[in-house]
Amino acid sequence: MGEVAPENEARRLAAQARDRIRFEEEALELADQVYRVARRLVRSREEAEDLVQETYARAFRSWQSYTLGTNLRAWLLRILTNLNIDRGRRQQRAPEVTPLEEGDYFLANKMAEAAGEQALDQERVVERLSQNAVVDALSALPHDFRDVVVLVDIGEFSYADAAQILDIPIGTVMSRLHRGRRLLKQRLAEDAAV
Amino acid sequence: MSLGPCEKCEELLQGYLDRELSEAEVGEAEAHLDGCDYCRRRYKFEANLRMYVRTSSVERMPAGLMEKLAQLRGDAA
Numbered sequence: 001m002g003e004v005a006p007e008n009e010a011r012r013l014a015a016q017a018r019d020r021i022r023f024e025e026e027a028l029e030l031a032d033q034v035y036r037v038a039r040r041l042v043r044s045r046e047e048a049e050d051l052v053q054e055t056y057a058r059a060f061r062s063w064q065s066y067t068l069g070t071n072l073r074a075w076l077l078r079i080l081t082n083l084n085i086d087r088g089r090r091q092q093r094a095p096e097v098t099p100l101e102e103g104d105y106f107l108a109n110k111m112a113e114a115a116g117e118q119a120l121d122q123e124r125v126v127e128r129l130s131q132n133a134v135v136d137a138l139s140a141l142p143h144d145f146r147d148v149v150v151l152v153d154i155g156e157f158s159y160a161d162a163a164q165i166l167d168i169p170i171g172t173v174m175s176r177l178h179r180g181r182r183l184l185k186q187r188l189a190e191d192a193a194v
Numbered sequence: 195m196s197l198g199p200c201e202k203c204e205e206l207l208q209g210y211l212d213r214e215l216s217e218a219e220v221g222e223a224e225a226h227l228d229g230c231d232y233c234r235r236r237y238k239f240e241a242n243l244r245m246y247v248r249t250s251s252v253e254r255m256p257a258g259l260m261e262k263l264a265q266l267r268g269d270a271a
Contacts, residue, residue: 020268024267024268028260028263028264028267031255031259031260031263032254032255035254035255035259036251036252036253037251039251039253040250040251045256049256049259052255052259052263053259053262053263053266056263056266057266060266060267060268134246134247134250135250135251138247138250149247150251152212153244153247153248154247154248154250154251156248158214159212159214174208174209177208177212178204178208181240181243184243184247185243
């Protein structure tokens with residue numbers, strides 16, 4: 001202690017400052033993608049904005065716990081999902097999940113009947129369901145299911161990354177995805193039936 | 195009804211759509227899709243659904259958020 005040559009210390013600090021700036025710039029480049037995921041995890045634009053700001057405040061504070069060269073987007077989203085959980089949303093009771101084998105196929109069948117099998121292409125599906133229907137159906141999903149669907153389908157994370165972000169086993173990611181999508185389809189089918 | 199749920203490929207289909215299968219499993223899934231009308235229809239439908247969920251969130255950041263985030267830089271030294 002006290003033996004560090006001042007020039008070495010200066011060099012170390014300069015290197016650290018450079019790493020920090022690089023970290024901050026890389027993190028900011030991902031802000032749009034982080035926001036997009038946040039926007040579907042919470043209900044309002046304001047909440048999403050708050051959540052993203054809290055995430056970046058924490059990320060910039062604890063940047064040294066990020067390992068350079070690892071998946072920064074996953075690291076940021078892990079902070080974000082933890083903050084979202086900390087907001088006490090887990091206190092809300094998730095609705096009972098019903099087994100939905102029939103409902104699962106209901107929408108597929110309904111659309112096939114309505115449009116003919118050949119017309120089950122993306123444009124027709126997109127035409128048939130309003131953009132809001134999907135947004136509403138997503139926001140109505142129980143949190144546990146919404147998290148995985150949003151991370152995998154909107155965030156385009158692998159199962160492994162989603163598992164790491166949410167700190168749950170991969171098998172749980174897969175089963176929640178499956179059930180979450182099922183619930184989503186059920187909601188959409190209900191909407192389409194109205 | 196000639197088309198009925200196919201339990202066997204339910205799990206395979208999810209992994210296939212999410213690009214999570216090994217090469218061997220992809221081959222297995224594709225071979226199955228080739229021979230199963232029901233699953234092929236399901237596949238198209240599921241692929242569309244994923245696409246649709248993805249495009250439901252193309253919303254960009256609100257104006258001004260980037261500046262707010264940039265202001266959070268380097269405040270914790």
